Amino acid sequence: MTAAAMCRALDGGRKREGCETMNPKIVIRNEAPNDVRAITEVTIAAFKTLAISRHTEQFVIEALRAATALTVSLVADMDGRVIGHVAFSPVTISDGSSNWYGLGPVSVLPSCQRLGIGQALIQEGLSRLKDMKAQGCCLVGHPEYYRKFGFTNVSGLVLEGVPQEFFFALPFGGRTPQGYVAFHEGFKADGEHARASEA
Secondary structure, rough: HHHHHHHHOOOOOOOOOOOOOOOOOEEEEEEEHHHHHHHHHHHHHHHHHEEEOOOOOHHHHHHHHHHHOOOOOEEEEEOOOEEEEEEEEEEEEEOOHHHHEEEEHHHOOOHOOOOHHHHHHHHHHHHHHEEEEEEOEEEEOOOHHHHHOOOOOOOOOOOOOOHHHHHEEEEEOOOOOEEEEEEHHHOOOOOOHHHHHHH
16 A cells, blocks of 8 residues: 555545655654754644643753753654654652653654554664663553553552553563652753743
8 A cells, every 4th residue: 555545544535745745664763963853843743733732842852852861762754754753761760760761752743643653663662772671661641542552550650740541651571660750851841941042
């Protein structure tokens, strides 16, 4: 099936802008310096219409990058164009468990969603964490989507301010931590610093 046909099939037969001419071969690779602008654009587009978003995801990625906290940063490249991105960064856990990481943000251009691109990005990122001997990964996300990767709600592992049904963890073979999780400070970025610099 061609990329155009896949796009139409997954969108009720409608033609989806931007997908119709893309090569169906998707390459998942490390972020490169010249991908930064494209990652920002993909992230803004992916979260633009999501009511649950504060629309600061692009600033989070920039802050994580500036703090050298993007442990794994992957892009989905289709025919030389960045159409998706996923970030993994360190988290801290109050019980002292180390080598745990947070997943997110993950973004795919709206015109290319529901083609398995986000899934491919996440699976490759988790694989790379395991290769690095990471102990596990956690995230805030949609229950139905992330359970298929093996993520579960863990009793006793908490992210303050987030309902337990939306907070997930995936241990990589070891024990599951107990306590409070804190994502990197970069997740508090809201673009105020960037706007102040431009003023």
